[in-house]
Structures are given as structure tokens and as C-alpha cells.
Amino acid sequence: MLDHLVAHLASAACETDSAALTRALDELRRAHVTDMALVSDYIPEAARRLGEGWQNDTLSFLDVTLGTSRLSELLHEVGGDWKGDDAGGAGRPxxxxxxxxxxxxxxxxxxxxxxxxxxxxxxxxxxxxxxxxxxxxxxxxxxxxxxxxxxxxxxxxxxxxxxxxxxxxxxxxxxxxxxxxxxxxxxxxxxxxxxxxxxxxxxxxxxxxxxxxxxxx
The missing domain is CATH 3.40.50.280 (Cobalamin-binding domain)
Incomplete structure (x- = not known):
């Protein structure tokens, strides 16, 4: 996991300009970060840093609320193909x-x-x-x-x-x-x-x- 990409993702999520997050995602794609890595590593770490910023008084409540909401939207976007809220199936956990x-x-x-x-x-x-x-x-x-x-x-x-x-x-x-x-x-x-x-x-x-x-x- 590349620290500067996580930092950019976290800061972009807090921007009032929604296009900032799109640019951050484009940067992640250019760095060949997979959807799996986004879901498992980058999005959770970006969210953790938002919480850390709130605790350290470097981010406002509005920043953290907006950032978390944007990260949730990104999670839905990149993880949308992995369906699971159904009745399962034969042999399916x-x-x-x-x-x-x-x-x-x-x-x-x-x-x-x-x-x-x-x-x-x-x-x-x-x-x-x-x-x-x-x-x-x-x-x-x-x-x-x-x-x-x-x-x-x-x-x-x-x-x-x-x-x-x-x-x-x-x-x-x-x-x-x-x-x-x-x-x-x-x-x-x-x-x-x-x-x-x-x-x-x-x-x-x-x-x-x-x-x-x-x-x-």
C-alpha cells in the first residue's frame, strides 16, 4: 500500500469538489491498484486517517462526515460487482x-x-x-x-x-x-x-x- 496514494484519497474525499475523488481514483488506477486492494486496504486506511484527523483536531466534523460519505460511495462503486445480499444458494456460505x-x-x-x-x-x-x-x-x-x-x-x-x-x-x-x-x-x-x-x-x-x-x- 502506497502512503501518498492513501493520503491523496483521504484528502480528496474531504474536498467539496466531488471531482477531486474521481481524480484520486484515476491516480490509483494509473498505479495499478486493484479493486480488491481498494476495498481491503486503501479505503479502510483512508477512513482511519479521517478519524485520526478528527481526534487530532486537524479535520472538522464536516470534513470527516463528508469524507466518510464519499468513501462509502466509492466503496459501493468499486465493490458493486461483488453481490451477496441474497438468499445464498446450495452450498454457498x-x-x-x-x-x-x-x-x-x-x-x-x-x-x-x-x-x-x-x-x-x-x-x-x-x-x-x-x-x-x-x-x-x-x-x-x-x-x-x-x-x-x-x-x-x-x-x-x-x-x-x-x-x-x-x-x-x-x-x-x-x-x-x-x-x-x-x-x-x-x-x-x-x-x-x-x-x-x-x-x-x-x-x-x-x-x-x-x-x-x-x-x-
């Missing part, structure tokens, strides 16, 4: 990916969903779903596992409630993994939430689900 209520940072979940879709996994992404919606999903979809992403460590309690709900609705047969930026701030996230595993390793999560995914280009 299926994962439920959930963002807890009150969690405002959803770009990380979108990146994770796109990465799994690259690997042939059908992903059902839900943001702050209600209990009724979760019950219907779990009753009608044969999920191999559930993932809960958490960016804000202050939302650990709501995450734990969600994990308990997933366990209850899955009748003990649905493995649950938690991950996200909160794991760096709270290494004991697994115990606090009651999840089967707390990790930011996609490979480890899929292995727990018994999913043998094949990465696609």
Missing part, C-alpha cells in the same frame, strides 16, 4: 453482519461485507435491526454465523444485548463473532459481550463458522 443500535460508524461494516462477497460469501448486512426483523431473518435464512461490528467501546452494553438476542434466536446453533475498532480499545470484548470470538481477522471469523471461502479477483 451465508453470514449475517449486524451493526448494533446507536452505532454511527457503518463504513467498516460495509468494507467487511464487500471483502466477504469477494470471497464468495453471501452477506446479509443489517444496521440497527429490531428483534422482530432478526427473528424473521434467522428463522428463514440458513446462516453459517453472525458477525457484530463495534467501533465505539461505549456501545459494548448494546452489543452484548445484541449478542444475547442472536444466541437466543439461533437456539444455540448460531456462532457469533464480534469485532471492529472497539476491540483495540477493549481487548476483553469477548467476555464482555458473551460472543464466541472477538477478532478483527476475517479469516479467523470465517474459520469459526466453518466457511472455506475462495477469494475472487
Amino acid at each position: 451465508t453470514v449475517l453482519l449486524v451493526v448494533p443500535p446507536g452505532e454511527q460508524h457503518t463504513l467498516g461494516a460495509a468494507v467487511l461485507a464487500c471483502r466477504m462477497r469477494q470471497q464468495g460469501v453471501s452477506v446479509c448486512l443489517r444496521i440497527a435491526p429490531g428483534l422482530t426483523e432478526l427473528a424473521a431473518l434467522i428463522a428463514t435464512r440458513g446462516f453459517d454465523g453472525a458477525m457484530v461490528t463495534l467501533a465505539n467501546v461505549e456501545k459494548v452494553e448494546s452489543c452484548a444485548v445484541l449478542v444475547r438476542a442472536l444466541r437466543t434466536l439461533g437456539k444455540g446453533g448460531l456462532p457469533v463473532v464480534v469485532g471492529g475498532a472497539a476491540l483495540q480499545a477493549e481487548p476483553g470484548l469477548q467476555g464482555l459481550t458473551g460472543a464466541d470470538l472477538a477478532t478483527n481477522s476475517l479469516e479467523a471469523a470465517l474459520a469459526l463458522f466453518g466457511v472455506d471461502a475462495t477469494q475472487k479477483t
Whole structure:
């Protein structure tokens, strides 16, 4: 991953001129950066730098909000061919990916969903779903596992409630993994939430689900 390209992508995302991001993407293309690398490396790192800029007071709330929105649009553009929000298929692994209520940072979940879709996994992404919606999903979809992403460590309690709900609705047969930026701030996230595993390793999560995914280009 080239640092100057990440820096340009992050700064371009904050520009009021939307063409700036197009120019940054053109630069990435000229450097032969693949869509897979954009999704897995460049967009997440650019988003991380926006958050870092907010914490360091070098970027305003407006900058970060605009930048995150633009990066989300770019993710949709370059990752649009990797479909996964469907009913799966015979022999196709299926994962439920959930963002807890009150969690405002959803770009990380979108990146994770796109990465799994690259690997042939059908992903059902839900943001702050209600209990009724979760019950219907779990009753009608044969999920191999559930993932809960958490960016804000202050939302650990709501995450734990969600994990308990997933366990209850899955009748003990649905493995649950938690991950996200909160794991760096709270290494004991697994115990606090009651999840089967707390990790930011996609490979480890899929292995727990018994999913043998094949990465696609």
C-alpha cells in the first residue's frame, strides 16, 4: 500500500469538489491498484486517517462526515460487482453482519461485507435491526454465523444485548463473532459481550463458522 496514494484519497474525499475523488481514483488506477486492494486496504486506511484527523483536531466534523460519505460511495462503486445480499444458494456460505443500535460508524461494516462477497460469501448486512426483523431473518435464512461490528467501546452494553438476542434466536446453533475498532480499545470484548470470538481477522471469523471461502479477483 502506497502512503501518498492513501493520503491523496483521504484528502480528496474531504474536498467539496466531488471531482477531486474521481481524480484520486484515476491516480490509483494509473498505479495499478486493484479493486480488491481498494476495498481491503486503501479505503479502510483512508477512513482511519479521517478519524485520526478528527481526534487530532486537524479535520472538522464536516470534513470527516463528508469524507466518510464519499468513501462509502466509492466503496459501493468499486465493490458493486461483488453481490451477496441474497438468499445464498446450495452450498454457498451465508453470514449475517449486524451493526448494533446507536452505532454511527457503518463504513467498516460495509468494507467487511464487500471483502466477504469477494470471497464468495453471501452477506446479509443489517444496521440497527429490531428483534422482530432478526427473528424473521434467522428463522428463514440458513446462516453459517453472525458477525457484530463495534467501533465505539461505549456501545459494548448494546452489543452484548445484541449478542444475547442472536444466541437466543439461533437456539444455540448460531456462532457469533464480534469485532471492529472497539476491540483495540477493549481487548476483553469477548467476555464482555458473551460472543464466541472477538477478532478483527476475517479469516479467523470465517474459520469459526466453518466457511472455506475462495477469494475472487
